[in-house]
Amino acid sequence: MRLARRDRLPAFPQSLHHAGHAGAEAPASRSPSLAEVFDRFSKTQKYESGQTILIHGAPAERRYQVVSGTVRCCTFTEDGHRQIFRFVRTGDFFGFADFEEWHFTAEAVDEVVLRSIPYTIFEREAAADQRIAREVRRHVSDALATLERQLVMLSFLRAEERLLWFLTEQAGTCEDLVQLPMTRQDIGDHLGLSLETVSRAFSTLRRQGKIELHGSVRYRMLEPEGRALDAA
């Protein structure tokens, strides 16, 4: 069975691709109240590439928003493997689902600026304004749905399909040139593939005309249906 090869990619109600993604791209319009709370109470902090932001098991005392850069949320297995659950990008929030301890580790992929607030303030604001509580709940619910999509992806997609799924999610709907801040190893640890397989999948997709590669970090999605992107 495995997969009947459709170009379409499987699953989920409205395709596998980005369904919610919380207050991602446009926090100002998507989650006004949440962003407002950050505007008023947050403290800003900067991290160098590779630096640890928060660590699995430590008390979960703050909530975060990415101002710029990319964060990876991951865990490490006993034998040194790493699973990256999510890349958090500019505008995205993280750390809202955790209860008493962090159940993941967050690290800076490139140079990252974050703003954060103590969860106690959040509790207070959420109790005062029902909209904020709803916003948070929706955010957590989206995180769950995203994780479920990733799980389905790991179960049913093969290497090139996984990469295509990832690249599509990174690019969103637009067909602009996208820059990847993370390494092949990072992508592999996200998609459940070895770095070599990721590299091979990049080459295959390029050869198949599904993506356009500029060096190893910049790419553009190409429409599968001859329907071009620029030339009339």
Next chain:
Amino acid sequence: MRLARRDRLPAFPQSLHHAGHAGAEAPASRSPSLAEVFDRFSKTQKYESGQTILIHGAPAERRYQVVSGTVRCCTFTEDGHRQIFRFVRTGDFFGFADFEEWHFTAEAVDEVVLRSIPYTIFEREAAADQRIAREVRRHVSDALATLERQLVMLSFLRAEERLLWFLTEQAGTCEDLVQLPMTRQDIGDHLGLSLETVSRAFSTLRRQGKIELHGSVRYRMLEPEGRALDAA
């Protein structure tokens, strides 16, 4: 590479295996307030084996607790594949994380009795009693953590390890004879394996003396360290 590369802390807090599992085995002691709300307001309903309880995309209007039997929570891909996220067992709750629509389908594995309450009542009770709100949040947080563990399992474990992980989780800590209500296909769809591989893994584990099989539905975990189970 791949492994090694990390001098820092290993792995999951207490290994991969069961960490939270929400208000599972002992709802009375584990989540008194949550169970209380069910005691007071719930409606009980019965489902035959294979019957659909709730369907992906429908409005999420109720919250559920399993009184008896086993429920599978899953999604279906376009090409007919099924991913089972979770088997919900007696005493467990489900349906708390979803926002406006169900983002999964729930079906009865065997004969199932459920009790459920409208989410509006829950909202009201949670607003009135902070303990209930906390209970729900912890529950959702646990669901997220469980999903993350499953994801890691899918990424790194091989067939027999996956099955062992599953059987251990089903059995809990005790070494009693456990009965499996679900088919090999169900287990495969949960672990990301074909039913044949699941069957083979059962045989292998039995041959390795890690489990004891009675027919195809009953089993007992055996301690790996000669430390026997019954005989003094």
Next chain:
DNA sequence: CGCCTGGTTGAGCTGAATCAAGGGGTGTGG
């Protein structure tokens, strides 16, 4: 009794991991 569903087992195939070698860009030291 035969059918049907679910489980087991075997044979062969294949996709991705692993092992291994080589390439390009950037930073550093001679």
Next chain:
DNA sequence: CCACACCCCTTGATTCAGCTCAACCAGGCG
């Protein structure tokens, strides 16, 4: 300014775990 080193990426060869296909078996039921 060039040389070397290091990191990341690419590509090739080989191996192997699990999927697929297929046959067979056991129990339940009409």
